[in-house]
Amino acid sequence: MSAPRRADVCAVAIAEAFRGDGERLCNPIGNLPLIGGRLAAATFEPLLALTDGFYTLIDDVPPVGLDDEERLAQRVVGSWNPYREMFSLLWHGRRHVMMGATQVDRYGNQNIAAIGDWNHPRSQLLGFRGAPGNTINHTTSYWVPNHSPKVVVAAVDVVCGVGYDRAAELGPASSRFHEIRRVVTNLCVFDFSGRDSHGVPVLTLRSTHPGVSVADVVSASGCEVAVLGDIPTTRGPDDGESDQLERLDPAGSRFAEVPDP
Numbered sequence: 001m002s003a004p005r006r007a008d009v010c011a012v013a014i015a016e017a018f019r020g021d022g023e024r025l026c027n028p029i030g031n032l033p034l035i036g037g038r039l040a041a042a043t044f045e046p047l048l049a050l051t052d053g054f055y056t057l058i059d060d061v062p063p064v065g066l067d068d069e070e071r072l073a074q075r076v077v078g079s080w081n082p083y084r085e086m087f088s089l090l091w092h093g094r095r096h097v098m099m100g101a102t103q104v105d106r107y108g109n110q111n112i113a114a115i116g117d118w119n120h121p122r123s124q125l126l127g128f129r130g131a132p133g134n135t136i137n138h139t140t141s142y143w144v145p146n147h148s149p150k151v152v153v154a155a156v157d158v159v160c161g162v163g164y165d166r167a168a169e170l171g172p173a174s175s176r177f178h179e180i181r182r183v184v185t186n187l188c189v190f191d192f193s194g195r196d197s198h199g200v201p202v203l204t205l206r207s208t209h210p211g212v213s214v215a216d217v218v219s220a221s222g223c224e225v226a227v228l229g230d231i232p233t234t235r236g237p238d239d240g241e242s243d244q245l246e247r248l249d250p251a252g253s254r255f256a257e258v259p260d261p
Helices: 006-017 031-042 068-074 083-090 131-137 164-170 214-219 239-248 253-257
Strands: 025-028 056-058 077-080 095-100 103-105 114-116 121-124 139-144 179-185 188-195 201-208
Touching (some): 006 139, 031 095, 031 239, 131 164, 201 214
Parallel strands (some): 025 095, 139 179
Antiparallel strands (some): 056 077, 114 121, 188 201
């Protein structure tokens, strides 16, 4: 049996981040997160709510890559979900978003705003894009397509998404729904099951993708990574998931984002 392709391993790892969410809004942002989130909804998490990106929740799991006209024509509307109603989900822990991260640090703080000094940044990025509210009000995970010491860092240049150290400083009211569940990269999967000397959750290696060693991950990370015991290999898709991946991404856009090593 041939080894699974790296992009498919990443898609499955992203899907696994949503396992157990049940009736939550699955809100992945970006190409591979969207594929992985829909893979979860199409297989082991059928109760996940999906949005069409406009103003409804949908009852089907359509493929990615559709233009707006195709997306509207093919959707099966489940319920009306205007923008003002979205906040009742966002503010009560009923959403799991997977965002990108230009930088992510040991405690799960995320940066998508700027690189370098805040007053004179070397690079201006997307901006905060709702990341502070996301991380305080509901579960958040991150997708990193190019794992390197410049991305997985000791401290982010700008805090957009709130990590475990800052959530602890804010107190119980702000950490009620705070959960950074996973960081999935093109090399591995992290969670936050490890703790620092003060008991604060830290970036912890959960699995390495096929062909990637623990040493590879450590050398590609610019911060300390907790390694607890033997580290398993991230699983690839089973036959049913492979079929769904071909249906969800018929153009194979995931392979352009994460090429095979």
